[in-house]
Amino acid sequence: MKEASLFLYDHIKEFRSCYALKIxxxxxxxxxxxxxxxxxxxxxxxxxxxxxxxxxxxxxxxxxxxxxxxxxxxxxxxxxxxxxxxxxxxxxxxxxxxxxxxxxxxxxxxxxxxxxxxxxxxxxxxxxxxxxxxxxxxxxxxxxxxxxxxxxxxxxxxxDLAYINYTSGSTGTPKGVKVLRSNLFYFLKNMSNMYQLEKGFRASQMFDFSFDPSVADILFTWLKGGLLCIVPEEELILPSGFIVREKINFWNSVPSIANFMIKTGNLEKNSFPELTHSMFCGEQFPIHVAKAWRAAAPNSTIENLYGPTEGTIYITRYVFTLEDEKKSFKNDIVPIGTPFDYHSSVIIDENDKPIEDSQIGEIIFSGPQITNGYLDDQSKTDMAFTSFNWDSSSLIWYRTGDLGYRNSSGDIECIGRKDSQIKIAGRRVEIGEIESALSRFKKTEGVIVVPLKDNQNIVIGCVGYTLDDITKEQILRIRKDIIEFLDPVFFPKKIISISQFPKSMSGKIDRKKLEIMAKDI
CATH class of the missing domain: 3.40.50.980 (Rossmann fold)
Known part of the structure; x- marks a missing residue:
């Protein structure tokens, strides 16, 4: 195993005559x-x-x-x-x-x-x-x-450390994830083995440096001799013109960017003929967005890359094929696929025991991309990075806090966070299930649902946000027609039209901000 920076240097020095960066x-x-x-x-x-x-x-x-x-x-x-x-x-x-x-x-x-x-x-x-x-x-x-x-x-x-990335986590308290050079090496090696690219390919760089996919954009592009094209600040929300102007081949963004392009009419058929690889990460990837992107980029792969920061950027991959468009997936979300080489995944129940395929539980991972825990926080490290009695090799496993299951094809489908479950009228439901049911209707396709809480912080319902204009009559029609897919008790108390979803520094949809907005409605 080569040290990460020397591994990078040995590749980069072969491209001295090429361009590395375009701003x-x-x-x-x-x-x-x-x-x-x-x-x-x-x-x-x-x-x-x-x-x-x-x-x-x-x-x-x-x-x-x-x-x-x-x-x-x-x-x-x-x-x-x-x-x-x-x-x-x-x-x-x-x-x-x-x-x-x-x-x-x-x-x-x-x-x-x-x-x-x-x-x-x-x-x-x-x-x-x-x-x-x-x-x-x-x-x-x-x-x-x-x-x-x-x-x-x-x-x-x-x-030795490569970088420390601060992630807020579910509590909102920043945690410094310690990423080692060995973690970075295995990530770059896996990515390099998966993608065979000609030097000079043109890659996008969308992400804030504080969001670790930016590290992948930069170092992977340079490892393979590509030209890293920086998306200007003013085009981050709507980058369709940038993709065309810069003739991007290798695209990477959160799915909500693509969904916003759909809603604003900026994802038309054959819009991006130069794209050969389209990666989406950081959020659940709706099937309708994947289909629309394929129509806009007919020469491109459509890929879902999944990984917590604690697993060094990405740790699983799923390529969404044309045949997949005919299949049914849980909540109409693209699977996260299978682990990278040298890694293992297990689904465990609430008693930390492995469960059978098709059963829903917490997704955990082990392997050389699993990081070294949290900076100066041994307590949180011990809770998230642990070994299990059923594993005779005593490997360290990272508990993602994400719920999922293995489907009949052996691919993992992630259905949301353990902490994204809400209880309404004494009954539990995944927010993703509500969003999936609402997304069956044109006016609420791509809807974002957040819990609605009272002054005692008790969940009393939920609120949906859509980028489409929607009337009371249309909401009533959806409420009536959705009964086939969703129990009426889980229907949002309000569905609100907004011009765009608020974003966090990482570019993800800021659900916490939407939740605060819901309280003020």
Whole structure:
């Protein structure tokens, strides 16, 4: 097994003459990315860094991409910091990760509160110039130019950290997931084995750095010699023009982006003939969205990639074929498929015992992509990463908190979170079941349902949100016709039309915000 950054470097150096990064009209070659990343690595090492965590600040700027690679090449780990975070969250990340150095775009670093940047040992801008007098702890491109780059990345150990990704989890309290270099290596190896791509392919980069699929977009694209095309901020909600303009071949986004394109009439047949691979992740993938995307991208695969951050980005894959369009799947959701190579999955019941195929239980995984737990939180680590008496090999398994089952084809179908069950009138129901029933009707296709709670936080019903205009008469008609698929007690108390779903920093639909909105209705 090769160390992750050396594995990356050995591939990337073969593409020196190709372009690696495209931001707007600006293109940067692999030669330049490598030179600047290795220069940053040398500077970090010269300034005493040793396997420490460094903050990567900002989005969609060349300094952030060069910085991420340079940090890995220096034997350090990175933690993404979004300047849009509130100061409390940024300070919490910096404190728990012991960050002394920030790397990123000048504008993004200056957007941080001065109380943060002033106490840093260094604020480094790999691609950019400080046009005013440079403060003592700022390092810009002009200073880095005088540094001799490393000849190659330094040799790290497999159990050294690659990055720390903060995920809110079901409680809303940020958890720092510790991703090792061995985890990253196996992820990249698996992805590389699954996709045979010609160098120069054009890949999208949609995700915020704080959402770990961004790591896949960046490092996998560069591992295979592709051109990473950055989606501009103003096109994140509706990227159809970007896909066409940039002639994207390898697409990756959350499914709700595609659903919004359907609702706004921007997913017409044969819209994206250049696409060859279309990946969707981060949310449940509705069948109607998969079908619409196939019509828009007839030359593309349609794939559902699933994985908790604790499993290093993606850990299962399902390719939704044309034949699958004739099949029936639970809640009309695309399966998450089967585990990557070197990994195992089991479905367990509420007593932590394995259950038979077709029975619903919690999905758990083991294998080399399972991460090293949570930073400075042994209690949560022990609850989520555990061994079981029935496993004679005493492997560590990660409990995803997701419910699912194996279908007759051996593929896992994920039906939602353990904590997405609600009880109405004394009866339990999965929110996904309500959404699936409502999605059978044109006006509520792609609906998002959230629990409605009273002042004591007791669930008293649910509320549905749709992107379509809907009248009271249409709601009454749906209520009448849905009885065949849904018990009337579970029908939403209100169905509300909104122009677009609120999104979290990661680009997923912000269900918590919708739940708060429901209380105010």
């Amino acid at each position: 707007g009209s600006k293109k940067i070659s692999y030669e330049e990315v490598l030179h600047r990343a290795l220069t940053l690595s040398a500077f970090l090492i010269d300034n005493g860094t040793n396997k420490e965590t460094i903050g990567i600040v900002g989005q969609r700027k060349s300094s952030s991409y060069i910085g991420l690679l340079g940090v890995l090449f220096a034997g350090c780990s990175f933690t993404p910091i979004n300047p849009k975070y509130n100061i409390t969250k940024i300070n919490s990340i910096i404190k728990s990760s012991n960050i002394r150095i920030l790397v990123g775009d000048l504008e993004d670093i200056l957007a941080l509160d001065k109380s943060i940047t002033s106490r840093m040992l260094l604020n480094i801008i790999p691609d950019g110039l400080f046009h005013k007098k440079i403060p003592n702890n700022y390092i810009d491109q002009s200073i880095l130019k005088s540094i001799s780059p490393l000849k190659e990345p330094i040799q790290s150990k497999h159990d």
